[in-house]
Amino acid sequence: MLEVRNLRKVYGEEPGGYVALEGISIDIAAGEFLCLLGPSGCGKSTLLNILAGFEEVSAGSVMFDGRPVKGADRDRMMFFQDAGSALLPWLTVEENVRFALRARRVPRSQWDDIITRYLSMVDLNNHRTKFPAELSGGMRQRLQIARALAVEPRVLLMDEPFAALDAMIRRRMHAILTDIWQRSGQTIVFVTHDIAEAIALADRIAIMSVGPCSSFMKIMDVKGARPRDMGDPASSAMFAEIERLLTPEIRRSEERLG
Template sequence: MTETKTMLEVSGLGHRYGGGGGHQAIADLTFQVRTGELACIVGPSGCGKSTMLRSISGLIKPTAGDVRLGGAPVNGVPTDLAVVFQDYSRSLFPWLSVRSNVEFPLRSRGLSKAERRSRADEVLEWVGLGAAAKKYPWQLSGGMQQRVSIARALACRPSLLLMDEPFASVDAQTRFELEDLLLRVRKQFDSTVLLVTHDIDESIYLADRVFVLSKSPASIVADLEIPLGDERDQITTRESETFVHLRSEVARLLDVRSAQAPAAAAAETIEKSTVDDTTKQLAEAEKADAHN
């Protein structure tokens, strides 16, 4: 029997905003994601999920712990890692066509113009946007824009795809469609995915494993295998006895008393402000590159 390799190793990861007396967003996070696995992180509001993801991706430098991708330490943003954010409207360049948005991160990878075009067209077909290649993001619906973001990430053929609540800003029907799209393209590209969500049902429907976080500062309180098989359906899978049992188990693990709500809300405000600043700086840097 072939042993499954580990793609991502997170050991003792912690991050504190504002120095020694500041807000401790995450504390002593330790887990692994196996190669080819789709793992979901779910936790209460304000627990530090986005801070964790940005620490793993190298967008921010954690104040404690170690992150390794394919055995190599993460210092800065790895070239074989891609991130899909929740706010697709801010992650796409409105002055570039859909195809050019997908090609953009490939410019720094030494690919010829023909190779960039071929790879972009391939992934756009896979996300159902082959006919929209010449359109601009502002001409597309929210769900279609998020498909462009996913296509751009897949075009890089990353070893690890990180997704930060990628379907939270679309309507319920579009969300189901995007979830099924992720399962299809993950299987097609044999991708390793770590997805952060606050939605219990989504985490169980998508994942091979679900990591449950505690309230802030976040730590792992459970690592659950999801035995739902490879073929999943939005109706029959969600109606199954296994799905219902797992949903109840995760809900119990996430049970947060009302007395903790004000602290969680305050933590979420601090985290969101810092994360927004990081994302804004990244977008401004990419915009400058696009004009050069």
Template sequence: MSIVTPVRLSVQGLAKTYRTKSGDVPVIADLTFDVHVGEVACIVGPSGIGKTTLLKCLTGLQPYTAGVAAIDGVPIDGPPQEMALVFQEYTRSLMPWLTVERNVRLPLRHLRLPAAEREERITAALAAVGLSGAETKYPWQLSGGMQQRVAIARAIAYRPEVLVMDEPFASVDAQTRFELEDLCLRIREQFGMTIVIVTHDIDEAVYLSDRVVVLGERPARVTEVIEIAFPEPRDQLRTRALPEFAELRTRIFEHIRKAG
């Protein structure tokens, strides 16, 4: 019998309309889906469908027009303390004048943690992303993949309930991308976080997800929510070679091509 976990992030009837001089422009309409505790959920859809707008609404960076998005039943009406965000452009999110350790320390300043717990979080986060020993380096001394690891370490040191990632691996090479995908899965296991990823990469979505939320139509609606249950642990070679992997990739691609 499968274990049903509680819903962590709930989106019900969410809509967003921009008001312009020429009239209202609806971007997303009536989006409904759930992400359960400890899941990795990927949001995919054609370019311009409204994925970034949805992300801004989920992270409280932008108010939604109708419906509700909630964490553990509490509506999101501003940036939630239970959430951390990792951007695609790590070069813009990291402070180049701060060392790796100080970049990771940055979001902990307002939490008023005991000194010992703060240091433990920083040490554990850097170890989790494979950057133990790089504390005194500066971002500009690191490769792109290592810089993104710093950004991820900063987010997990905050210990959010929900980690939201916006195209987090789009700016790195293919090999580094595979490594960061596996890092994402390890973080979920180690820290028990619920992870929501916006991505254009269908293969990435299929590999990482417990469920994939496919957006289509305009204004954007949920075309399908696809649950994925590959054998664990997932492996870049064995998992991607499964017949089900190709079937799911084709199924999602057909949705996106039709919407595009």
């Protein structure tokens, strides 16, 4: 569904600009859960922003359903970043979801069903008339996930959405996201620098090298039924393999940052 071919991204003028990405190619299938994994500054957000149509490519192409991605395509792709900041504080829980449905022109006759379905999935159906300020941090996050998914975008692009959460809430978010993804058949591209998070969630993990000229070092299939436990032999072996790949990269990145 998404085809990335030989993508290159340079910030600034060439020559002399910063080559963030070089020679990135991948096909992302409908319904797939892909994680982009790599050290800080390797270009994960850059790549996600290009998929979203927020950033232009310097060379190569990105195709969605066989057509080039040009500009943000808000009806088909949804961008989701730093959960906790994007709720509308003057609207209640259900109004926040309704607002998103209206903005995406979902037919009004479907609103009630969709709102109930998605709020139930994240256990917020009993809190529909509360305002964001009356919710806990974890509840606000769940509301954001429900709202992002309720518009049923074909592709959900997530940039380290759970990075700020503590480990227990993050695990719960993983379970909720996995559940909704399995039921909805949506395609998810999820950025993280957390190896365990990538293994817990993904069908495939694309591991990125440190920039400049970051590219995919390896694209790995993740096997094993969900929920995946890092204690499983397969998961812990994969963790070790990714760590072996990334450790020298992280060292290089630290040297580069001084």
